[in-house]
Structure formats: C-alpha cells, structure tokens
Amino acid sequence: MLEKLFQLKSNHTTIRREIVAGCTTFMTLSYIIFVQPFFLKETGMDPGAVMVATCISSAGACFLMAFLTNYPVALAPGMGINTYFVYEICLGLGLQWEYALGIVFMSGMLFVILSFVGLRAAVMNALPSSLHNAIAVGIGAFIAFIGLRMSGIITSHPATFVTLGDIQSKPVLISIFGILIILTLMAHRVRGAMLLGILATAIVSIIFGIAKFEGIVAVPPSIEPTFFKLRFPNLLKIVELIPYIFFFFSVDMFDSIGTLTATGHEADLHEDGKLSKGRQALLTDAIGSVGGACLGTSTVTCYIESASGIAEGGRTGLTTIITGILMLGALFFNPLISIVGGGYQPQGSPIPLYPIIGPALIVVGGLMLKDLVNINWDDFTEAIPAALTVVMMPLAFSITEGIAFGFISMSFLKIVTGRSKDVNPMVHYFAIFFVAVYMRDLIL
Numbered sequence: 001m002l003e004k005l006f007q008l009k010s011n012h013t014t015i016r017r018e019i020v021a022g023c024t025t026f027m028t029l030s031y032i033i034f035v036q037p038f039f040l041k042e043t044g045m046d047p048g049a050v051m052v053a054t055c056i057s058s059a060g061a062c063f064l065m066a067f068l069t070n071y072p073v074a075l076a077p078g079m080g081i082n083t084y085f086v087y088e089i090c091l092g093l094g095l096q097w098e099y100a101l102g103i104v105f106m107s108g109m110l111f112v113i114l115s116f117v118g119l120r121a122a123v124m125n126a127l128p129s130s131l132h133n134a135i136a137v138g139i140g141a142f143i144a145f146i147g148l149r150m151s152g153i154i155t156s157h158p159a160t161f162v163t164l165g166d167i168q169s170k171p172v173l174i175s176i177f178g179i180l181i182i183l184t185l186m187a188h189r190v191r192g193a194m195l196l197g198i199l200a201t202a203i204v205s206i207i208f209g210i211a212k213f214e215g216i217v218a219v220p221p222s223i224e225p226t227f228f229k230l231r232f233p234n235l236l237k238i239v240e241l242i243p244y245i246f247f248f249f250s251v252d253m254f255d256s257i258g259t260l261t262a263t264g265h266e267a268d269l270h271e272d273g274k275l276s277k278g279r280q281a282l283l284t285d286a287i288g289s290v291g292g293a294c295l296g297t298s299t300v301t302c303y304i305e306s307a308s309g310i311a312e313g314g315r316t317g318l319t320t321i322i323t324g325i326l327m328l329g330a331l332f333f334n335p336l337i338s339i340v341g342g343g344y345q346p347q348g349s350p351i352p353l354y355p356i357i358g359p360a361l362i363v364v365g366g367l368m369l370k371d372l373v374n375i376n377w378d379d380f381t382e383a384i385p386a387a388l389t390v391v392m393m394p395l396a397f398s399i400t401e402g403i404a405f406g407f408i409s410m411s412f413l414k415i416v417t418g419r420s421k422d423v424n425p426m427v428h429y430f431a432i433f434f435v436a437v438y439m440r441d442l443i444l
Contacts, residue, residue: 036051153167264278
C-alpha cells in the first residue's frame with residue numbers, strides 16, 4: 001500500500017529511510033510548538049489553544065502535501081510572519097487578535113484563488129536557472145545562520161550586529177558537541193546521522209541541566225478559546241487593511257516559492273528545471289493558511305527545516321506523513337517533545353537558545369551551499385543577482401527579501417545590457433512589484 005501511495009522504489013528510498021527523515025524534520029521544526037504560543041499570547045490569545053491549533057494545522061497541511069504532491073516538505077506556522085502578526089497587526093495597529101486571524105484567512109483565500117489559476121506556480125517556473133540555484137544556496141545560508149543563532153555560537157552585538165557567542169558556556173559547548181557527532185556519523189555514512197545526533201545532544205543536555213525531563217504524557221489543552229474565533233472587519237476597515245492583507249499574501253507566496261525551490265533541488269524533484277507538482281504544493285500551502293486561521297494560529301507555510309529530513313534521505317510524502325503524525329503525537333507527549341523543542345534561557349539572554357536543534361540546522365545549511373557551483377559566475381547579469389539573493393536572505397533574515405533583490409537586480413541588469421528578453425517577462429513584472437512595495441510610503 002505504501003509503495004503504491006508514495007512510489008518508494010521509483011524515488012530510490014525505503015520505508016525505514018522515510019521514517020527516519022520524517023522524525024528528523026519533526027525534531028528540527030518542533031520548536032515552533034513552543035515558540036508560537038509564546039509569541040501569540042502577547043495578543044491575548046490562550047497559549048494552550050494556540051499550541052493545539054499549531055499542531056493540528058501543521059499535521060493537516062503535512063497530510064495534504066503528502067497526498068497532493070508526494071513531496072517531503074512539511075508545513076507549520078511561519079516564523080517571522082508570526083511576529084508581524086503580533087507586533088505589527090495586533091499591538092501596532094491595536095487590532096484584536098480575532099480580526100488579525102480574519103486577515104490571515106482573507107490572505108489565505110487569496111492564495112487559494114491564485115494557486116488554482118496557476119499564478120504562483122507560473123512565478124516559480126519563471127525563475128531563471130541562476131536564481132533557482134541562488135535561492136537554494138541562500139536558504140542554506142539562512143538555515144545555517146538560524147542554527148548558529150539558536151546554538152548561541154553567534155549572538156547579537158550593538159556595534160558589529162553579530163559576534164561570536166560565549167564559546168565556554170554550556171549551551172554552546174553542547175551545540176558544538178552536537179555538530180561533531182552529526183558530522184562524525186555522516187562521515188561514516190551512518191543512516192539517520194542527523195536524528196541520532198539530535199538524540200545524543202538531547203541526552204547530553206539533560207545530563208548537564210540544559211534540558212529538563214518533566215515527564216512523558218500530558219492531557220492536551222482545549223482548543224476552544226481560539227477555534228473558529230476569527231472575525232472580519234467591516235468593508236471600510238478592510239479597505240484600510242488591504243496593504244496588510246497583501247503583505248501576508250506576498251510574504252507567504254515568496255517564502256513558499258523559495259522553500260519549495262530549495263527543497264526541490266535537495267530532493268531532486270525538478271523535471272526540466274520545474275517542479276511538476278508545484279501548483280499542488282502551493283495550493284497546499286494556501287489551504288494550510290486558511291485552516292490555521294480557522295483553528296487559531298497565524299499563517300501556515302512550507303518549512304525550510306524540511307531540508308533536514310531531505311538530507312537524511314527523505315524523498316516522498318511518507319516523510320511528510322511521519323512529520324504530521326508526530327505533530328499530532330506532540331499534543332499528548334508535550335512534556336517529552338519539550339526536551340528537544342523547548343528553549344533554554346541563559347541568564348541575561350533576551351531570547352532562548354536551542355542547542356539540541358541548532359547543530360542539525362547548521363549541518364543542513366552547510367550541505368545546501370553546494371549549488372553555488374551551478375551559478376553562471378562568468379555572466380555579470382546572472383552572477384550579481386545570484387550573489388545578492390544569497391547574501392540578503394540571512395542578513396535581512398527573510399527569504400522574501402533575498403528573492404526580491406534577486407528579481408530587481410536581474411531585471412535591471414538585463415534591461416541596461418539590452419538583454420531583457422533573455423528572461424521570462426514575469427521577472428520584470430515582479431521586479432516592478434517589489435520596487436513598488438519598497439517605495440510604497442513615497443507612492444502613497
């Protein structure tokens with residue numbers, strides 16, 4: 001049955017490999033189970049209900065992705081856009097969280113409509129080869145940067161923006177241990193190296209008091225406080241909120257395009273340079289956002305941490321099914337999952353560290369840099385946009401910003417060199433779109 005559903009043999013994988021990959025993906029994105037309620041409670045939302053909504057919406061989107069596309073790409077509420085939901089929409093505009101969920105729902109419905117007509121897939125397929133590869137590399141650098149920050153190996157600095165963290169601190173030493181374990185296992189071609197490394201790091205974290213064992217099973221909280229509590233502003237207010245609705249739409253659109261492009265490269269899902277089921281994948285992303293808003297969480301999107309499972313050999317939707325099942329299991333095994341996904345807050349640190357997850361993300365990000373060799377560095381009009389895409393993703397802490405700078409610079413260089421027809425017209429259209437977004441205050 002599994003062979004018929006997921007075509008394991010034709011994708012050169014096995015049930016065991018897919019299970020290990022699914023577990024690895026879950027481990028590396030499990031932090032969202034704890035981070036999402038932490039952020040959204042600032043709006044007055046019930047954190048227990050948000051946790052349940054996060055797990056259920058993620059699982060549902062994962063199952064949909066598996067059966068519609070057979071891709072090993074997991075989904076969950078997006079980091080970054082959740083902070084925009086809290087600090088810009090709710091606290092900044094003074095909008096109640098119920099109306100903010102209504103905005104997420106409306107942007108999600110816009111995603112669904114445009115996915116059905118194929119616009120989002122057309123944008124993804126219009127990407128030139130150099131930008132395809134640059135996006136994969138940029139996301140790799142972004143993942144590695146996130147891992148380094150989660151591990152405490154790098155930290156913020158008022159003068160230099162980032163600097164080396166406290167190498168002698170226990171979280172950083174444990175993170176370095178995790179990196180070394182994973183690399184050693186990979187060097188010896190041990191299957192499940194990433195997952196084994198995460199588990200070994202978790203054990204060491206417990207021994208040294210960085211993580212705490214607080215039980216195995218717990219009764220899930222009620223979802224009732226957020227379930228279908230979304231509300232819609234009146235027509236006049238909706239007109240005022242159009243820029244914010246469009247922001248949610250554009251960020252999710254280009255984040256998901258970037259993630260699918262990168263993971264597609266890693267899992268070898270492209271056919272003639274295109275994702276054959278890109279349209280279905282983007283539709284899944286859109287439906288996930290609508291479902292998440294109904295349950296009580298911010299925008300659900302494709303997760304770059306899926307690359308960790310792909311690095312373990314995940315090639316089909318069975319990987320995503322396993323991740324989804326574990327998301328549902330997290331509702332009942334919350335104390336156990338918190339060992340891996342829960343953060344450690346050092347004294348004096350403004351944000352928690354994740355020394356168990358960080359090492360896996362650092363290694364995965366490093367492996368994704370291999371596509372640098374596929375960029376045409378001899379062509380100035382291809383090399384500069386690719387370089388800007390790669391650099392801007394980690395530095396701006398946004399996949400969307402990296403793609404934006406790639407589109408704008410490529411369109412500009414092709415036009416000024418008289419080679420505007422070398423690229424799909426969509427590149428020029430979206431370059432204008434991004435320029436308009438950046439200049440919106442001057443335009444309005």
